[in-house]
Amino acid sequence: MSFRVLVVDDSSFFRRRLTEILAADSELEVIGTANNGREAVEQALALRPDVITMDIEMPVLDGISAVREILAQQRIPILMFSSLTHEGAKATFDALEAGAVDFLPKKFEDIARDKQEAGALLRERVKAVAKKRPLGRSTFSHSLRPQTPSTSRLVSDMNQDRPALSRSQFERPKLSERVSSERPRTSFSASGKEYKLVAIGTSTGGPVALQRIITALPADFPLPIVLIQHMPAAFTGAFAQRLNTLSKIEVKEAQDNDSLRPGVAYLAPGGKQMLIEGNENAARLRIKDDDSPRITFKPSVDITFATAAKVYRDKVLAVVLTGMGSDGREGARLLKQLGASIWAQDEASCVVYGMPQAIAAAGLMDVEVSLNDVAGRILTELKHG
Numbered sequence: 080m081s082f083r084v085l086v087v088d089d090s091s092f093f094r095r096r097l098t099e100i101l102a103a104d105s106e107l108e109v110i111g112t113a114n115n116g117r118e119a120v121e122q123a124l125a126l127r128p129d130v131i132t133m134d135i136e137m138p139v140l141d142g143i144s145a146v147r148e149i150l151a152q153q154r155i156p157i158l159m160f161s162s163l164t165h166e167g168a169k170a171t172f173d174a175l176e177a178g179a180v181d182f183l184p185k186k187f188e189d190i191a192r193d194k195q196e197a198g199a200l201l202r203e204r205v206k207a208v209a210k211k212r213p214l215g216r217s218t219f220s221h222s223l224r225p226q227t228p229s230t231s232r233l234v235s236d237m238n239q240d241r242p243a244l245s246r247s248q249f250e251r252p253k254l255s256e257r258v259s260s261e262r263p264r265t266s267f268s269a270s271g272k273e274y275k276l277v278a279i280g281t282s283t284g285g286p287v288a289l290q291r292i293i294t295a296l297p298a299d300f301p302l303p304i305v306l307i308q309h310m311p312a313a314f315t316g317a318f319a320q321r322l323n324t325l326s327k328i329e330v331k332e333a334q335d336n337d338s339l340r341p342g343v344a345y346l347a348p349g350g351k352q353m354l355i356e357g358n359e360n361a362a363r364l365r366i367k368d369d370d371s372p373r374i375t376f377k378p379s380v381d382i383t384f385a386t387a388a389k390v391y392r393d394k395v396l397a398v399v400l401t402g403m404g405s406d407g408r409e410g411a412r413l414l415k416q417l418g419a420s421i422w423a424q425d426e427a428s429c430v431v432y433g434m435p436q437a438i439a440a441a442g443l444m445d446v447e448v449s450l451n452d453v454a455g456r457i458l459t460e461l462k463h464g
Contacts, residue, residue, distance in 0.1 A: 081108045082209040085128040086120040087145070088160070089137040090288035093185070096117045097132060097201075101108050104202045121147045123155060130155045130209035133179065135170050143174045150178040156208040160185045167319035172286075180208050180430065181283055184311065189450065207283065207403060207431050233295030239359035246250040267452075272420060275394040276312040276339070277302050277457065278387050280380030280410075282309040282402025284430025286452050289400070290322060293344055298327040300399075301463055303339035303363075305387070307380045309402065312349035319346040335366040347378035362390050378404050380434075384410025393418030396460065398453065401429035415443045420460075424453070 084101055086109055088094050094112045101107045111126050113119040117140040121132060131149070135142040146157055159182040161171040171182050183204060281288055285308045293304075310318060316332045322344070323330040331337075333345040333353050339362045347353035347366075352374070354365045369377050380399070384407060387395050397414050400408045401424055411421050421443050423435035428450035438444050448456055 081106050081229065082129040082206060082326045083108050083110045083125060083126070083132045084205060084209075085110065085119070085122055086112045087098060087114075087116070087122075087137070087142070088134040089114050091243045093160075096459065100198045101205060103198065104206070106206060107202060116142055116145030118150075120152075122200040123149045124152060127153065130205055131155055133159050133174075134185075135161055135167070135174055140269055141146045143177050146177040146179050158183065158205060168229045168314040169455060171314070172317065172321055173267035179259065193248055199309070203403070204283070238380055241346035263311050267456050267459055269462050270420065272413075272460075273394055274302060274396050274420075274461060276355075276362075276387060277304045277396045277398070278307070278384060279304065279398045279400060280384065280402075280407040280434070282404065282406065282434060283432075283461050284401035285309070286318060287430075288424070288453075290325065291450060292454045292457075293322055293328065293330060296326070296328050296458070297463075298342065300328050300342045301461060302341055303362075304328075304344040305333075305339075305341065305355070305383055306344055306345065306346045307353065307378050307383050307407075309376055309378070309406070310349045312315050312351070313409060315346055315349040322346070333364050335364065337364040340384060347383065350377050352382045353378050354382065355390045355429045356386070357390060362440075365450055378406075380407035381410040388413040388417055388419065391419070395419040396422070396457065398422045398424075398448075398457075399434050400424045400450070400453075401431055403431045405432050407434050407445070408437040408441055411438055411443045412441070420445050420449050422456075423455075425449050 083109055086094050086097050088097070094114070098109045098112065101109055110128055111122050113122045118356050119131065119133065120140070120182045120218065123261045133145060135140045149157065150157060157179045159171060159174045159179045159327070161182050162185055175182065181204065183201065277290070279289065289306060289308060319330050319332040326343055328342050330344045330346065332348050337345060339345070345364060352367045352369045354367060355362055356365050384397060388410070395414055397411060397419060399411065399422070415421055421438060423438040423444045425447050426432040426436070427436060439447070
């Protein structure tokens with residue numbers, strides 16, 4: 080079985096290039112192309128593809144408007160291509176607000192070390208979103224390269240004193256809406272544990288998931304929160320601003336030497352690593368440039384989780400959300416060993432059930448939770464509100 084793709088871009092060169100890359104996979108078939116948003120709407124209705132790749136800036140009808148029109152008529156996963164600029168970030172978030180499921184940079188070298196790797200990643204991403212048929216509107220997200228053993232080795236290097244531990248529907252609610260779960264909610268009671276930090280890691284599908292969680296938290300949330308989202312450097316500042324505007328708590332792009340304060344969420348800046356130093360009563364963030372070829376993700380969930388384990392030990396509530404690959408698994412091992420709580424998003428509410436699945440498969444998961452329940456369960460676990 081192959082996935083049928085509609086490629087939409089006003090550049091004939093980009094359409095040809097993308098078509099050639101996708102055609103290299105027998106599971107992908109480009110069934111049509113369009114050079115503006117109006118043609119995209121017409122082609123989507125006529126061809127009914129399994130997935131659409133969509134440019135944002137186009138004549139006649141722009142990509143954001145095309146997304147809205149297409150999703151008003153049928154549910155097709157749409158993957159946006161975006162320029163990595165501040166204005167490009169804002170437009171991309173608008174496209175995701177309109178219902179696009181994910182985005183990638185138009186310069187493929189920004190997500191890979193070479194053309195061959197970039198092509199493989201692009202094909203993998205298209206197939207991942209094509210497999211998830213949407214139920215409703217919404218989403219935003221980004222991830223980089225799949226997990227490799229290099230991150231695990233780095234975490235081990237950073238923690239040599241710690242021994243190692245021996246379904247699906249695609250939910251796409253509008254970003255500003257609270258969408259009810261498709262299944263009955265199970266009862267949940269607090270474990271009685273003490274916490275000093277909430278740490279959340281995510282990738283593909285993460286921006287909408289983070290927005291759903293963070294905007295549901297009260298202004299007097301009692302703990303600091305660290306957010307690790309695979310996202311380019313040009314996008315994290317704009318995403319933090321967007322979350323801050325929509326949320327009751329403060330949200331900011333993390334800066335070097337930031338002190339961790341209750342009721343503040345710190346988003347790891349793209350292209351760098353976010354580490355935690357100090358002690359559980361006086362912790363601060365260190366933002367480090369990272370040009371190591373051993374590290375795939377920048378920022379890396381593993382790296383932040385590992386340093387959280389050093390500082391907070393068992394007093395961390397770590398949540399791993401939707402995303403490709405397994406980033407976060409090795410950091411979660413260290414946290415779990417010290418007695419911290421590890422939660423993972425359930426498959427039904429994930430855009431891509433990769434990172435949470437890695438947590439579950441490794442036997443590290445304490446709680447499996449639907450995206451719609453994460454914020455409420457956190458508040459219950461903290462006995463807050």
